[in-house]
Amino acid sequence: MGQKIILPGLIDPHVHLRDPGQTHKEDFLTGTSAALAGGYTTIFDMPNNAEPITTEERLNTKIASAQNQVVCDVGFHFGTLGDNFDEFEKVIDKVSGLKIYMNVTTGNFIINSDKLIEIYKAWPGTKPILLHAEDDVSDIVFKTLREIKTPTHICHVSSEAELTFVMKAKEEGLPITCGVTPHHLFLTDRDAEEKGAWAHMKPSLKTQKDQDFIWRHMDAVDIIESDHAPHTKAEKQGNPPPFGVPGLETTLPLMLTAEQKGKLSRQQLIDRLHTNPAKIFDVSVDKSTTIEVDMDEFEISNEKMLTKCGWSPFAGQRVVGEVQKVTIRGSIVFENGEVLVSPGSGKIIN
Numbered sequence: 001m002g003q004k005i006i007l008p009g010l011i012d013p014h015v016h017l018r019d020p021g022q023t024h025k026e027d028f029l030t031g032t033s034a035a036l037a038g039g040y041t042t043i044f045d046m047p048n049n050a051e052p053i054t055t056e057e058r059l060n061t062k063i064a065s066a067q068n069q070v071v072c073d074v075g076f077h078f079g080t081l082g083d084n085f086d087e088f089e090k091v092i093d094k095v096s097g098l099k100i101y102m103n104v105t106t107g108n109f110i111i112n113s114d115k116l117i118e119i120y121k122a123w124p125g126t127k128p129i130l131l132h133a134e135d136d137v138s139d140i141v142f143k144t145l146r147e148i149k150t151p152t153h154i155c156h157v158s159s160e161a162e163l164t165f166v167m168k169a170k171e172e173g174l175p176i177t178c179g180v181t182p183h184h185l186f187l188t189d190r191d192a193e194e195k196g197a198w199a200h201m202k203p204s205l206k207t208q209k210d211q212d213f214i215w216r217h218m219d220a221v222d223i224i225e226s227d228h229a230p231h232t233k234a235e236k237q238g239n240p241p242p243f244g245v246p247g248l249e250t251t252l253p254l255m256l257t258a259e260q261k262g263k264l265s266r267q268q269l270i271d272r273l274h275t276n277p278a279k280i281f282d283v284s285v286d287k288s289t290t291i292e293v294d295m296d297e298f299e300i301s302n303e304k305m306l307t308k309c310g311w312s313p314f315a316g317q318r319v320v321g322e323v324q325k326v327t328i329r330g331s332i333v334f335e336n337g338e339v340l341v342s343p344g345s346g347k348i349i350n
């Protein structure tokens with residue numbers, strides 16, 4: 001065994017655990033087990049389930065399903081298509097944010113951008129709004145944020161144009177943060193051509209120039225978010241394949257490998273995988289929630305994955321940073337590839 005490092009438990013504000021409704025892809029137990037294997041102790045689940053989480057009743061059903069399955073801490077983002085404002089007050093204390101889809105992706109759960117301002121007015125500004133907002137809708141986002149100052153997190157920024165928009169909004173003092181996914185940091189449109197469906201996601205992979213721009217402006221990136229979006233191998237081989245790739249088990253090793261190559265510092269890594277997501281999504285941090293990581297090289301392998309989908313676009317890649325042990329509030333919950341606690345021992349947070 002090589003050098004070991006200790007890091008604080010990682011926090012991912014952007015995962016899709018598919019439960020309820022599409023538990024053939026992932027469920028709360030397999031998804032949170034994958035989280036632990038990847039060094040995450042707190043994750044936030046997105047609302048684009050088969051039946052989108054747009055009512056208190058659906059949210060309650062989801063929380064009930066999570067309660068007896070999760071093995072790490074899990075919070076939830078609420079959803080909207082602009083027609084459920086009555087639900088907002090009812091769920092505000094049970095969720096961590098409101099996710100709005102402004103571009104096409106899995107679930108076709110997309111608003112008409114004319115509705116954005118109305119939604120901002122209706123959402124209690126005490127919890128952030130998360131936007132799937134690609135380049136084409138940046139003007140409307142700008143306009144809305146100038147009018148209503150609800151903290152807004154732009155998910156999975158993928159291009160020079162999108163990051164430039166975020167940088168401009170920050171310069172103007174607007175309450176904006178952004179996340180970048182590992183697939184946009186380590187894959188480009190050339191991989192999309194080579195890997196086909198296995199690298200098919202939204203936003204799509206961009207050019208080397210876009211990727212270089214994001215790496216050069218890492219200071220403007222608040223969070224590295226996995227956008228863990230599992231689909232089965234059979235589904236990915238279908239026509240058309242669904243959008244999305246899993247990411248919970250590969251994000252930390254990819255980032256630690258990038259650190260070793262001098263692409264970012266240890267402090268930048270910890271800020272983006274722990275400190276900033278804790279701040280932005282109001283996660284109370286426990287000093288005895290830590291992960292132990294082995295810095296020997298290893299190969300990413302589909303066989304070892306705990307995610308139910310059982311594949312990764314990064315399989316075969318040699319990286320450093322295998323998670324050996326995860327401790328939550330002083331108790332060891334994961335060690336040497338195995339979850340040590342029973343389903344339901346994780347905490348539901350808001």
Ligand code: DOR
Nearest residue numbers: 105106201202229243244
């Ligand atoms: O590629 C993606 N997959 N992008 C999204 O925005 C959603 C996700 C999913 O749920 O599969």
Ligand code: ZN
Nearest residue numbers: 014016046227
């Ligand atoms: Zn997503």
